Amino acid sequence: DGGITQSPKYLFRKEGQNVTLSCEQNLNHDAMYWYRQDPGQGLRLIYYSQIVNDFQKGDIAEGYSVSREKKESFPLTVTSAQKNPTAFYLCASRGKGSGQPQHFGDGTRLSIL
């Protein structure tokens, strides 16, 4: 089945540690996105990528990094510089062409130990 797979479902971070969240899609979509979801704040855009080897900062990129070495994969690293990392992280992708909506994976919940 085509879709977006995020792993792991739950992740715990220690102080000073970097952690990487995985996002893989087999929809042949060019554009991929990372969002953060906090209670009462809706989804906020962290990073996005429209093509392999290219990505741009979203609204809340500080403390995060990404890479896009393959079309199918868009991993997100939450660095130790992100002081409030506890949140639900969602990856999305979108097909080419106007009018294509974004589709989401099932998320990774990150908590601080």
Place this chain on the structure above:
Amino acid sequence: QKEVEQDPGPLSVPEGAIVSLNCTYSNSAFQYFMWYRQYSRKGPELLMYTYSSGNKEDGRFTAQVDKSSKYISLFIRDSQPSDSATYLCAMSVGYGGATNKLIFGTGTLLAVQP
């Protein structure tokens, strides 16, 4: 003021009721409007997608856009317990631009009581 406002609820209705969910927005440039359904501990699932003003119907769901009032609605007919979820509205200026950036409401939590 947020660009998109959505009542967080919770909204509790009996099974079979008609549900009305709403969002208001401030940016008159928004042209694409979406409703997503999100079950607990899951990602958002696209329910309805409309361009510009007007109505769109899909089964028990109807989406309405009133650009003159900057107001969008999602109606659910014959609501079922399985409709219990958080409903997120989202909108964007366009798809021709570089980002397809979506602006989301905070979501409305709906509970349909059997």
